[in-house]
Amino acid sequence: MLRRYLDNAATSFPKPPGVLEAVTRYACELGASPGRGAYDEAKQAGLLFDECRERINTLINGEGPRHVVFTLNASDALNMAIRGIVHGADRTLGKPHVITTYMEHNSVLRPLNELVNRGDAEQTRIACDPVTGLVDPVDTRKAIRPNTALIAVVHGSNVTGTLQPVAEVGKIAQAHDIAFLVDAAQTLGHVPIDVRAMGIDLLAFPGHKGLLGPLGTGALYIRPGVEQRMATTREGGTGSVSDHDTQPTFMPDRFEPGSHNAPGIIGLSHGVKWILDQGVEKLWRHQRELIQIVIDRLTDMPGLTLFGPQGVEDRVGVFSIRIEGFDDPQALSDVLEKDFGLLTRSGIHCAPLAHQTIGTDQLGGTTRLSFGPFTSEADVLFVCDCLAHICQGHAARV
Ligand SMILES: Cc1ncc(COP(=O)(O)O)c(C=O)c1O
Incomplete structure (x- = not known):
């Protein structure tokens, strides 16, 4: 059958043609860790990473490939964004407040609950329509407080398929100078996304779903300037400024400690290439x-x-x-x-x-x-x- x-x-x-071949070519012919050596194989692997960031940046109409931060999956990207904004927020306004919706995945609900339970954040969850699952952007506006640091909305529901009006919410967030995080786990690669037109500051997505890359890949796009509002959630070796014992401040190294999933990222690059070609x-x-x-x-x-x-x-x-x-x-x-x-x-x-x-x-x-x-x-x-x-x-x- x-x-x-x-x-x-x-x-x-399945994955499109080119993905598996790219993974195999990297593993058989390069094998080196990007940014971790001055020999040709390491440099070539680094160039393949650059190409992947460029392709993703093109797909989302981002403001710079170096603002595409590689992560393990969408959950990792969402954690980086949520914790980064909460821990980086200006506390003179009180405990940071986060607005989100009932349609979110546990990868938003759980990190947020953890922060709230530890006393590090406050949250408001907006109820959604029981038939369509749609959020009313007016409700997000009404929930804004002086200490609201983040609005997080899932673009496409993984339960009902509901496509939320993120551009409308983006306008509201922009007008109030609040960071706007979109969980694009069910949409990037399927639905056109333009982070500039939609007012998105932080776009979290897996590489292994709509972008057609291997499992173990994902990324967080951070609009230039927004990284200044974010704390790092992990620190470590980056292969850059190795004489310093503190995390680099430049992108993407600030948020990319440790060796990468190079086979995955190089495969992902070809998933994104296939989408751009189509x-x-x-x-x-x-x-x-x-x-x-x-x-x-x-x-x-x-x-x-x-x-x-x-x-x-x-x-x-x-x-x-x-x-x-x-x-x-x-x-x-x-x-x-x-x-x-x-x-x-x-x-x-x-x-x-x-x-x-x-x-x-x-x-x-x-x-x-x-x-x-x-x-x-x-x-x-x-x-x-x-x-x-x-x-x-x-x-x-x-
Ligand atoms: C809406 C949504 N957000 C986040 C995630 C988490 O994605 P990942 O498994 O890549 O961490 C998923 C996964 O199904 C999802 O559907």
Whole structure:
């Protein structure tokens, strides 16, 4: 049976041509640690890093490749941003206050809770619409206090696919001179992102999802100047200014202590190259065609509940469903895998408050299907047929 991968929200698969080849070429021919030697192999590896930063900076219309800081994953980037801003904030205004939403992933909720529980920060979480999952930007404005240091919003929900109005929130943050962090874990590579036009100060993203790089990669874009408001969360060797025993202040070394995941970053560079070559607008159009099929076929399917925005607007290709007769969403994932070869993810998806918002937290969550650039129309039509078959089978039994 053909197996179809529908868990691109966890990590993307397959990777485009060029990624594996780049990893192998680095491992077989260079092997050196960038910035850690003056010999040619180390220099070449350093140039490949520069190329990766440049490609990412181009993709997001950033203000400088050196402001793309490599991290282990999106969680690492989010921690760096949240802790960096909280610990770097001006305390004369009181304890730093952070505004966030109910649709956030645990990679935002947990670091923030940790800071609040330790007495280092205050937080306000904005409730979102129980059907669409959308945040009202007006609510974020109303939550601003004199000591608000950060607004953090997830661009695309990993539960409902909801695409938040980040540009509107960005304008509000800019007007109040508050750092604005966007979690682009489910959007970068799928959806066009322009950090300048959207007023984004900090963009956190994985390299291994929409950017189509290997696992163990991610980055934080820090708008030039914003790094002055941030404390470092880790210090260590950078291969630069080695005669100093304090962390360098220049970018990206300030936030990149320790040896890098060079094979991963060099592979990631080719994932981003593939996206730039295709054009993110074209990938977004393809994704929206797939979304349209799902909306047309699933919205009124008897016995099936589709969560999140019920139209093609305001969403990405991440879908949460429940089907009558499957009290445990994992039971539905098991049937989809065993009977149809469809690989999905069920449960709470590390976003307990998003599930609370849509009312599925006490039900064990939902079954999630998530698309990538290699998901075809035929795949999605097949998925819809399988779900219709399951729903009809259940209706016939009751
Ligand atoms: C919205 C969102 N934020 C953050 C993360 C964390 O990403 P990573 O696994 O790269 O740390 C995920 C992962 O699924 C996510 O969906």
